[in-house]
Amino acid sequence: MNTSLYISSGALQAYQQKIDTSANNVANVNTPGFKRKDQSFSEILASQLNNQGRVDQEIGRLTPNGVRVGYGTRTGLTQLVMEQGQAISTGNPFDLMIQGKGFFQVGYPSTTAGGADEVRYTRDGNFHLSPNPNKQGSYNLVNANGGYLLDQNGKPIELDRQYEVSIDANGQINLRSKDGSGAPIISAQQVGIVDIQNPHILKNMGGNEFCGGYFRVS
Secondary structure: OHHHHHHHHHHHHHHHHHHHHHHHHHHOOOOOOOOOEEEEEEEHHHHHHHHOOOHHHOOOOOOOOOOOOOOOEEEEEEEEOOOOOOOOOOOOOOEOOOOOOOEEEEEEOOOOOOOOOEEEEEOOOEOEEEEOOOOOOEEEEEOOOOOEEEEOOOOEOEEEOOEEEEEOOOOEEEEEEOOOOOOOEEEEEEEOEEEEOOHHHOEEEEOOEEEOOOEEEO
C-alpha cells in the first residue's frame, strides 16, 4: 500500500512540474527572444538497474537477481528548445535579432568594490539608448533589465551623441555625423555574440537571461 502511494505521489509531482513548465512557455509566448523548455520523464526503475551486479548494493534485497521493483516516475531532463524565432519589425534601430545560434552578452556592474562585472546571456535583442553615467555626451545600449550590451571584447558598447548609428547584419556598428559632413565611420566596436556549446546547462536568472555554460565568441 505504501509503495502505491509513493508511486502516485511521485508521478503527481512530476506531472505538476511538467504543467508548470508548459504554463511558463505559454505565458511567455510573446516575450522577445524567449526560448521554451521541453521537459521529459525518467522511470525510477531504470536508475536502480545500475546497481545490478554490485555486491555492496545487494545486501538485504528481497527480490530475485535481475528483478527490480519500480517506484514510479520522476522529472528527467529539461532542455531549452533553440528553434529560430519569428522576425518582427519594431521600427527601433536598436532592436536586434540573432539569426541562428548565439546569445547576446549583457553586463551588470559589480555590487562589491573591486569585484568583477557579472555577464549574462540572452536572446532578447530589445535594446535602447541610455546616458553613460561615466562620460557626458555618450550613451550605452541597455536592455529592459538595465544590462549593458557588450561588444566583441566584452566591453559595454559606447555611442557618441554626435553620430547617427546603424548596425548591419553582422553586428558591425556604423557611424555617420548628424550634420552630414564627412564619410561614414566603422566603429571599432561590434555587437558581441557568443555561441553557448551546451545551452541546456545554463542557469535561468530571470528576466529572460542566463548565466554559466561554455562558449566561444562568434
